[in-house]
Structures are given as C-alpha cells and as structure tokens.
Amino acid sequence: YTDDIRISDVILKRLTEAYRRIRNTSRFILGNLYDFNVDADSVPYENMTEMDRWALHRLQEVIKRVREAYERHQFHAVFYTLYNYCTVDLSALYLDVLKDRLYTNRGASAARRSGQTAMFTILNAMTRLLAPILTFTAEEVWASLPGWREKEESVHLTQFPEVNTQFFNEDLGERWKAMIDAKAEIAKAIEQARKEKVIGHSLDARITVAAPDKMRALFETHLEDLRSLLIVSQLQLADVHDIANPYQSEEIKGLAVGVEKARGAKCERCWIYEESVGTNAGHPTVCGRCIPNL
CATH class of the missing domain: 1.10.730.20 (Isoleucyl-tRNA Synthetase; Domain 1)
Structure with a gap:
C-alpha cells in the first residue's frame, strides 16, 4: 500500500x-x-x-x-x-x-x-x-x-x-548459531569431496574437524548434534596436522575439515554407514542404532 x-x-x-x-x-x-x-x-x-x-x-x-x-x-x-x-x-x-x-x-x-x-x-x-x-x-x-x-x-x-x-534462550541461540555457521563451512568441504567423487551423498562421509579452542569445546559437548546437523554418517575431532589435505575455511579462522568415505556398511533402514551393520545375525543389513526400533 x-x-x-x-x-x-x-x-x-x-x-x-x-x-x-x-x-x-x-x-x-x-x-x-x-x-x-x-x-x-x-x-x-x-x-x-x-x-x-x-x-x-x-x-x-x-x-x-x-x-x-x-x-x-x-x-x-x-x-x-x-x-x-x-x-x-x-x-x-x-x-x-x-x-x-x-x-x-x-x-x-x-x-x-x-x-x-x-x-x-x-x-x-x-x-x-x-x-x-x-x-x-x-x-x-x-x-x-x-x-x-x-x-x-x-x-x-x-x-x-x-x-x-x-x-x-539467547545462550542456546548463540551456541546453535555457531554450529550452524560451522555447518555452512563444513558443507563446502563436503561439496568439494562430492565433486572429486570421494563421496556421493553426504551420508557417505566420515568427517574430521579441527577447530579453534572455543569452537572445539562446543563441538566436544555437541558432537552428535553437529553430526546430525551435517547429515553425515561419522564425525570426529582432531588436530589440523592429523588431517590429510584439509579444507581450510576462509570464514572461520582455524577451522579445517577432512572428508573421506565412511567406514562400515550402509544400514538399509536409516542409510547411515555403521561398522555395526552385519554384526547381528537376525538383522544383518541393519545397524545397531536401528535394531532396537524394529
């Protein structure tokens, strides 16, 4: 108007x-x-x-x-x-x-x-x-x-x-904003790995992250939340010198990311790669996380 x-x-x-x-x-x-x-x-x-x-x-x-x-x-x-x-x-x-x-x-x-x-x-x-x-x-x-x-x-x-x-809750909002900002940068590394045919879908990935001290402390207490945010199968923290050919973030100083093929086999139920797939004789194609939900 x-x-x-x-x-x-x-x-x-x-x-x-x-x-x-x-x-x-x-x-x-x-x-x-x-x-x-x-x-x-x-x-x-x-x-x-x-x-x-x-x-x-x-x-x-x-x-x-x-x-x-x-x-x-x-x-x-x-x-x-x-x-x-x-x-x-x-x-x-x-x-x-x-x-x-x-x-x-x-x-x-x-x-x-x-x-x-x-x-x-x-x-x-x-x-x-x-x-x-x-x-x-x-x-x-x-x-x-x-x-x-x-x-x-x-x-x-x-x-x-x-x-x-x-x-x-402003403290909660700030924590999750930091993780969402990190997700945007880690996603660039995942996309680069996809272009290089290292992985197909993000769930094919095992991610290794090195982060500045304050961010690393946040990640250590929210590792599963961050894995879920990234929609990847596996996530771990490491020092930057332990990551081969890392992607270095230009937006977040000190954030480095390594992307490799996830370990284990793909669960036919949740599509996440888990080393527990195949260990249950009754459900050989399902991961340990999914078996209790069957």
Missing part, C-alpha cells in the same frame, strides 16, 4: 514459488503429526532435545519480528519474514535434519515426540501469523492440525501468538 502494485508473469511466478514453499512446509509438518496427540504426547520443554529447544527459540524471534511488522503495517515484512523462516530455518535446516529422527525412531520414543512437539508448536504459531495474509490456506492448515482441548473452530477466532519467554 506504500507504492503502486506491480504485476508481471515473472512476479506471479515468484509469488507462486514462495506460496508453494510455505504450503509444502506446512504439508510436511502435518504429514508428520499424523500420530501425534497434542494433549497426551506433548513433551515438556525441559525434556525436549536441545535442537528442538533451539527451534522454539528461533520461533520466538520470528514471532517478535512478525508482530512488530504487523503493528507497523509492514505487511511485506510479515510475508518475507515468514517465507524466509520456512525456506531457510525450516525446510533447509531444521526439518531436513529432523527427518532421521522422525523416520527411524520408534513412534512413541521421547526423541520423536520431542520433534513432533516442536513441529506442532511451530505450525500452530505460524498458521496464526499467516492468517491475515493467506486467509484460506491458514484455515485449511488449522483444520488439519491435530485437535487439543482449547482449539478454536477457526484460526480467525484465535489471537496472534505471544513471545514465550520460557522458549527464548
């Missing part, structure tokens, strides 16, 4: 792609809440995985920014904040990493329910924030959300979500 409305085939195509991204993100979450009972299965915040708690922290930042944009009548900022959130934070990062937990853990496992709790909380808030702009889509999503005791009949009878101070 601050300028003349522009229209063209290019603009319409761009908007269609943006809309499809938001709709597909919502569909993915709904598809993975098919067995989630909000009142019975929700995991208390303090029992959620740290990655899920980070996702809820990031959601609070989005809620704050979108509410402020609405109050200033900056509707373009509302749309692009939510679009970027769907594209960058959810589709390309959080939901992509979460797939392993959703698809390979037992249905009622604490880790899977933690992820479902976070996804439900995210989509619940996002649908209400989108409602004034994507009116009919928001109503469709709301109708498809699992029911709970206080659920309103229509999204348009609800209020915007408030920033939940319990979920807002």
Whole structure:
C-alpha cells in the first residue's frame, strides 16, 4: 500500500514459488503429526532435545519480528519474514535434519515426540501469523492440525501468538548459531569431496574437524548434534596436522575439515554407514542404532 502494485508473469511466478514453499512446509509438518496427540504426547520443554529447544527459540524471534511488522503495517515484512523462516530455518535446516529422527525412531520414543512437539508448536504459531495474509490456506492448515482441548473452530477466532519467554534462550541461540555457521563451512568441504567423487551423498562421509579452542569445546559437548546437523554418517575431532589435505575455511579462522568415505556398511533402514551393520545375525543389513526400533 506504500507504492503502486506491480504485476508481471515473472512476479506471479515468484509469488507462486514462495506460496508453494510455505504450503509444502506446512504439508510436511502435518504429514508428520499424523500420530501425534497434542494433549497426551506433548513433551515438556525441559525434556525436549536441545535442537528442538533451539527451534522454539528461533520461533520466538520470528514471532517478535512478525508482530512488530504487523503493528507497523509492514505487511511485506510479515510475508518475507515468514517465507524466509520456512525456506531457510525450516525446510533447509531444521526439518531436513529432523527427518532421521522422525523416520527411524520408534513412534512413541521421547526423541520423536520431542520433534513432533516442536513441529506442532511451530505450525500452530505460524498458521496464526499467516492468517491475515493467506486467509484460506491458514484455515485449511488449522483444520488439519491435530485437535487439543482449547482449539478454536477457526484460526480467525484465535489471537496472534505471544513471545514465550520460557522458549527464548539467547545462550542456546548463540551456541546453535555457531554450529550452524560451522555447518555452512563444513558443507563446502563436503561439496568439494562430492565433486572429486570421494563421496556421493553426504551420508557417505566420515568427517574430521579441527577447530579453534572455543569452537572445539562446543563441538566436544555437541558432537552428535553437529553430526546430525551435517547429515553425515561419522564425525570426529582432531588436530589440523592429523588431517590429510584439509579444507581450510576462509570464514572461520582455524577451522579445517577432512572428508573421506565412511567406514562400515550402509544400514538399509536409516542409510547411515555403521561398522555395526552385519554384526547381528537376525538383522544383518541393519545397524545397531536401528535394531532396537524394529
């Protein structure tokens, strides 16, 4: 409303792609809440995985920014904040990493329910924030959300979500920002290895990382989280002189990465390479991590 409305085939195509991204993100979450009972299965915040708690922290930042944009009548900022959130934070990062937990853990496992709790909380808030702009889509999503005791009949009878101070954790946000920044640099080494035919998919990789002291200390306490973020089979820390022909990051001084073919065999269930594959006579093609979930 601050300028003349522009229209063209290019603009319409761009908007269609943006809309499809938001709709597909919502569909993915709904598809993975098919067995989630909000009142019975929700995991208390303090029992959620740290990655899920980070996702809820990031959601609070989005809620704050979108509410402020609405109050200033900056509707373009509302749309692009939510679009970027769907594209960058959810589709390309959080939901992509979460797939392993959703698809390979037992249905009622604490880790899977933690992820479902976070996804439900995210989509619940996002649908209400989108409602004034994507009116009919928001109503469709709301109708498809699992029911709970206080659920309103229509999204348009609800209020915007408030920033939940319990979920807002700046220290947690800084830790995960550091790991996500490192992921972006390590991904460059993985891509280089892919081009050199060392690996095909990232799950084919065994990654060795050397990092500056502060970052290494973070990695030591979050090694499995970082492995999951990278979507690789194996990850270890080492000193830079122990890595043959390392990739040296230009963005993070002191970060060096080695990429080699993962050890062991590929689990036919989770696709992760594990040396435990073949050690169980009853399930010779499945890894030790997956066997308890069968």
